[in-house]
Amino acid sequence: MVIGAGPTGLTLAVALRRYGLDTVVVEKEPGTKREPRAGVIWQRALEALRDLGCADALTRHGLPLSRAEFHVRGRLAGIQEMRMPDTAFPGPLSIEQDAVEKLLHDRLRHLGPDVQWSTEALAVRTGEDGAEVDLRGPDGRTRTIGCRWVVGCEGAHSVVRKSLGVPFEGERRHDLQCLQLNAAPGWSHPGHPDVTRIFINLGVTLITTPVPGGGVRFYAFLPDPDPGLGEPPSPREMEAVVAAATGEPSVRLTPTAPGWANRSRFHDRVAATLRRDRALLAGDSAHLWAPIGGRGLNTGLLGAHNLGWKLAAVHRGWSPATLLDTYSDEQRRTALHVMRAMRRNVLELPPDRRTLAAIALLLPPALRSARLEHRGNMLLSELARDHRGSALSAGRHTRGGPRPGDRLPDLAVTSETGPGRLHDLLSYQRWSLVLVGGPDGPGTAALRKLTDRYALPIGLFHVTPHPRGRRALPDGTLLLTRPDGHIGLRARATDHRALKAYLDRWSVRRA
Known part of the structure; x- marks a missing residue:
């Protein structure tokens, strides 16, 4: 059961239904919001929504943004080009929250039953095997529903969080x-x-x-x-x-x-934990802060994208329940990082005289620097978001390229199916074992035999990056990539022992 049919709750429900899970969504309001509210979806969140089959509808309704103009003391200080390479979504998208919710709702309806509108969660109780939720329906009557899992996505005053007694720190x-x-x-x-x-x-x-x-x-x-x-x-x-x-x-x-x-x-708050037994928290139920940088909506969408595949893997018996603890750890770490960054965002906080003078002096040369422009775009787009500190990130970082926990870059590559983009080989429905360089040979057959011993669905691909991307993807590298596009394990292509140890920890063996 997903409680709350805002953007985070709808995204999570779509993700779970993509895995075939019977997912009930309840919402105390009578329908999707009619207020615009949040207004920008950044590139990384668009990639996540593409995994769920939602991005095309959003881009048809939104306005792609390509640059930002900065004016200080009434004068143009410079221009920042916001377009990014190596992604199917070069720029952010201007689209308001009411439209986002409607389109996500349409996608949810395509995959199964409608939201149970005008249905309020009153209390939640959890046990080892599931949870019970007390609901008040549109007729005013109260009923209790049992479920295997319950996720609170109902906002700052989350009934799930309060029922569990989880502190909302901040x-x-x-x-x-x-x-x-x-x-x-x-x-x-x-x-x-x-x-x-x-x-x-x-x-x-x-x-x-x-x-x-x-x-x-x-x-x-x-x-x-x-x-x-x-x-x-x-x-x-x-x-x-x-x-x-x-x-x-x-x-x-x-x-x-x-x-x-x-x-x-505003409040700056993060739940002390995002998981307790069979209950989890996502979106504003888990974290909230001032809407500086447009981070709240995007962080919630990406959190749902992170949680969906993990909850499905544990529910289906593919992975141990400790996989869900990595959602709590990763999402809390992300929320705290965003909160600290937004507190230091001098370009959006109202400046005093000293800060304004410093901005007027330093911003114009910074906007003329291609290196600083790229760094700023990586942060804004959230393509630089990583889970390097996660227990799910393992292996050594050598000879350049992405580290364990990083988003796998969407480079131009050649694979068994011909030339294309790296992300076109990935899928939200499985893990992807990417082998960089070298032909398909006996080593590949041994890897296929190894991965077939485990319950996690894993696709295997040989790729050769185009010349521009060879530094980012060195030959002889093995990249076991999570369903959400982050690298779980980086190792040498011949290091089957490292792959086996990783899968022994995070996957159940087939019977």
Whole structure:
């Protein structure tokens, strides 16, 4: 049972149904959200959604973004090209959360029963063999449902987390508010459907992103002198904020339909554990922070992508239950890393005079540096996200190329099926054993015989990278790649002992 039909819950349910698991989704609201809310999906999350058969529908409805303009004290400081190589999704996608939920819901319906809407989880109890969930349905009656697993994806006030007594560690973020408004602007900047703009000025950072259907999402980070003020910003209040950020004395904002205006404050919190017995936590039930950098939605989607294949492997008896502990460890580590990074994100937090002066001095040369631009894009796209510290990451890093725990790069390669992209050989339904360089021979037959002893489904591929990618994938390398595209084991292609030891730990042997 998945509790909560937001983006994280729907993504997880799709992932589980892709593995054939009977998955029930309950949601206390009567339907998917009608509010735009989060607005950008970054490249790594798009790769994850492609694994689940959702990316094509999202890209048809969204706007691909290609560059960001930075303005400091009302002047253009530079441009950052956001397009990345070695991925099927060169740029991030502007698409609002209500559209994301609708498309994920359509995909879920294609794979099985609908969400049980207007159904609220009241309490959860877990045991060694499963869990019980008390539900109140649309008729007001209460019933108890038994399930093998329960996952809380219902948000910051998670009933699953509270029922389990898991501490939600952290604190409220003080003196920071975010104002949002969807509007058609009357100002001096021409409209470009692929350009995000960041305006940095004293005490305010304003970010603008074009949205599908016309108009622009304005969101500003400001100090919070009146925490008791809860009303959404009016167009006039937002115009004053935009004027202060851009330095333009005359700005007009005409709200677009459907309307979206919001004033929010934040907590920085992470659950002490994301797994207890047969219950797990994902999305805002597990972690939350200020929406700086657009990380919340994307971290939740990638967490569901991480959890889905692991839960399926344990449920089907392919892997020991300790595999689920790696989800908790990896996702908590990721959440804490994102939280620390967002606290230090001086380009989006409202600057004081000293910080603003430093940004005005250092940002223009930084934006002219190709190396720094690439590094920034790797961080924003989340293609650099890794699980190097995970118990699932094993092996030695030699002669360059990706390390255990890294995302396998989507390079141009030649395989048994001819030229193509490396990610086209991967599948969310299985592990992939990638052998770099060298012909298919007796060693390959021995590897196939070895992997066939284990319950985990594993595909085996010989690849030869194109010349540009040979440094990233050295010849003679064995890369056992997880269903989510991260490298579990890196070893020499002839090191069958390392592969056997890894599979003995993480897979059950066939009867």
